Amino acid sequence: MARLSRLTVPGYPHHIIQRGNNRQAIFSSVADFQMLLSLLDENAQKFGVAVHAYVLMDNHFHLLATPATAEGLPQMMQAVGRRYVRYFNDRHGRTGTLWEGRYRSTVIDTDRYLLACMAYIDLNPVRAGLVSEPAAYPWSSHAHYVGQRADRLVAPHALFWALGNTPFSREAAYAALVAQGIAPGQQEALTGAAMGGWALGDENFVADLQKQTSRRLMKSKAGRPLSTKK
Numbered sequence: 001m002a003r004l005s006r007l008t009v010p011g012y013p014h015h016i017i018q019r020g021n022n023r024q025a026i027f028s029s030v031a032d033f034q035m036l037l038s039l040l041d042e043n044a045q046k047f048g049v050a051v052h053a054y055v056l057m058d059n060h061f062h063l064l065a066t067p068a069t070a071e072g073l074p075q076m077m078q079a080v081g082r083r084y085v086r087y088f089n090d091r092h093g094r095t096g097t098l099w100e101g102r103y104r105s106t107v108i109d110t111d112r113y114l115l116a117c118m119a120y121i122d123l124n125p126v127r128a129g130l131v132s133e134p135a136a137y138p139w140s141s142h143a144h145y146v147g148q149r150a151d152r153l154v155a156p157h158a159l160f161w162a163l164g165n166t167p168f169s170r171e172a173a174y175a176a177l178v179a180q181g182i183a184p185g186q187q188e189a190l191t192g193a194a195m196g197g198w199a200l201g202d203e204n205f206v207a208d209l210q211k212q213t214s215r216r217l218m219k220s221k222a223g224r225p226l227s228t229k230k
Contacts, residue, residue: 105194
């Protein structure tokens, strides 16, 4: 069976996951984390991609981003991936691949899943046992959203601005949202949709999205189709 093309639709938020090959580490030093962030910042601007949230883990990273064009996100990820591998191999005296194939991604329903996806991304280091709270982890966008630092890579989505009328109220509301956590079902849906490349949203969202792409958006239901013969 032919592999589905990657789902990329301009103007919609995309949840992206890139893993290290065989779950190997893709960061070995502070400089490595800084380099990837620098490459993301440079190429997000170059290719017109708004990065709303991110987290860099030891052997993978997540992004939540909205591309302005159909080509912007693939171009950004290709440029970042190639340059980072060259940097990493040169710096650490290694050769060969670093990534586990191509990045995985999906388009998500903004109203139902955008803020949940941001919380999901922020809570990755907590779920991994690296920190007790997301604000203690230095390699995510969480600190930007709770007012601990300004992060030039981050382009807040309109739903974040709608959380309050002042910076303090928005930061407090977002911190409370993340502290509340997300339901296991949402977590599984966000992971599964990104890894499978299936659109994540209700029937109306998928129907509207299907008008903009010929690519299949949902996983086929199990079972053989019923015969029409009588």
